[in-house]
Amino acid sequence: MHERALTDFRAGDRSAVVRNLALAFGATHESIESWMEFAGFDNLRVLRDGERPAACLLQIAMGQYFGGVSVPMLGVAGVAVAPEDRGRGHARALMHAFVPEAAAAGWPLAGLYASTHTLYRGVGFEHAGYRFRHTIPFAQLAARETRGRVVPLADDDRPEVRACHAAFGALHDGALDRGPYIWHRIHKFRGVEYLGFGARDDDGRLAGYLYLHQSQRSLGVFDILLSDLAFTEAWAGRRLIEFLANFAMAGVDLVFHGGPTHPLFELLPQQRQRSELLDSWLLRIVDVPRALAARGYSPAVHADVHLDVDDPLVPANHGRFVLRVQGGQAVVEPGGRGDLRTTARGLACMYSGYATPAQAAVLGLVSGEPAVLRAAAGVFAGGTPWMSDMF
Numbered sequence: 001m002h003e004r005a006l007t008d009f010r011a012g013d014r015s016a017v018v019r020n021l022a023l024a025f026g027a028t029h030e031s032i033e034s035w036m037e038f039a040g041f042d043n044l045r046v047l048r049d050g051e052r053p054a055a056c057l058l059q060i061a062m063g064q065y066f067g068g069v070s071v072p073m074l075g076v077a078g079v080a081v082a083p084e085d086r087g088r089g090h091a092r093a094l095m096h097a098f099v100p101e102a103a104a105a106g107w108p109l110a111g112l113y114a115s116t117h118t119l120y121r122g123v124g125f126e127h128a129g130y131r132f133r134h135t136i137p138f139a140q141l142a143a144r145e146t147r148g149r150v151v152p153l154a155d156d157d158r159p160e161v162r163a164c165h166a167a168f169g170a171l172h173d174g175a176l177d178r179g180p181y182i183w184h185r186i187h188k189f190r191g192v193e194y195l196g197f198g199a200r201d202d203d204g205r206l207a208g209y210l211y212l213h214q215s216q217r218s219l220g221v222f223d224i225l226l227s228d229l230a231f232t233e234a235w236a237g238r239r240l241i242e243f244l245a246n247f248a249m250a251g252v253d254l255v256f257h258g259g260p261t262h263p264l265f266e267l268l269p270q271q272r273q274r275s276e277l278l279d280s281w282l283l284r285i286v287d288v289p290r291a292l293a294a295r296g297y298s299p300a301v302h303a304d305v306h307l308d309v310d311d312p313l314v315p316a317n318h319g320r321f322v323l324r325v326q327g328g329q330a331v332v333e334p335g336g337r338g339d340l341r342t343t344a345r346g347l348a349c350m351y352s353g354y355a356t357p358a359q360a361a362v363l364g365l366v367s368g369e370p371a372v373l374r375a376a377a378g379v380f381a382g383g384t385p386w387m388s389d390m391f
């Protein structure tokens, strides 16, 4: 075994990395090439075994909303090791090097979808939110609305779409504050174009939108898949439902992604959707003080949480901190009593609201007196964390 090190992608790595990604995800070399063209080969980190690229991952710069505020989050995708090289600790070495590197680069959070949880839990990632697939038969879609109208969206409308998404995302813990990589996938995913439609009020203001693709079942009969759906006012949600309902003569199912629930359901006359949990995504608190200070909190909370964080992988995170929350914001100071003892994994699921401190304690990720756990639950309280995007 040679010495292993995490490095930039080099032009000479291209064929090996494309091959490893193709074999990892059962894809063609061409589709991996086009994926990496828009993701950017420069966003690959490569673990070298001597000179040879042994493992790679793709970094995706974005943000994630917690407590109404976008916190910078480094997404991880495309973790791959050649099949003949697996089981030798390359992926573990890759992730062990990646987490401190992301911390040194100033990222508060990292996030990913995992095929094997043990690998990522071993470096402090933990389940932190949901992604469900919802299916609604078109026969169940009905709404009436007189305000505003639905119009096709053009490329020029994208800044308004992004502003609408930001307003919607800030209301939903866990929603991505998307960068170009995710937005690209909203408009076009695996060669399929998605058409945008927006709900505008009588002054032309955009208050909701969706991106749809008609997926044919047989000639003239289709499902509609949404790559994105957001609205910030109820009339706009109703307008979008009404618009979709007009596809009912040939539409079978409407399919989109979200959390265990979705505001669209609340505007329907009946709840006949089928919801399937596809994944729980994972979060890593990469920089503890930065992550705690960056998110939003309820302005009703005025509290100090004395944390004792166990994080052997990132020395700057390891130890005691006081989280002082007031007026919807927090400052973090070193020291304190360490009343709430937590691993990096425990902090991740409390931070997102996926688990309360007492629930995380049952899993052995957190410990403290019952009153400490209850008080901390109030500090981290928010909505059920979810995201509609996959990366």
Ligand SMILES: CC(C)(COP(=O)(O)OP(=O)(O)OC[C@H]1O[C@@H](n2cnc3c(N)ncnc32)[C@H](O)[C@@H]1OP(=O)(O)O)[C@@H](O)C(=O)NCCC(=O)NCCS
Residues within 6 Å of the ligand: 023, 024, 025, 078, 079, 080, 081, 082, 085, 086, 087, 088, 089, 090, 091, 092, 093, 113, 114, 115, 116, 118, 119
């Ligand atoms: C997943 C993958 C990256 C692991 O690479 P690897 O170098 O073989 O993994 P390592 O030898 O470093 O093992 C690290 C840990 O991963 C877990 N792991 C690895 N292979 C696994 C498997 N086939 N099934 C379940 N867990 C596995 C184990 O927990 C292991 O730790 P342990 O040996 O201490 O139990 C590799 O199998 C791969 O490229 N798979 C296809 C693509 C993929 O699934 N990528 C992940 C997308 S998020």
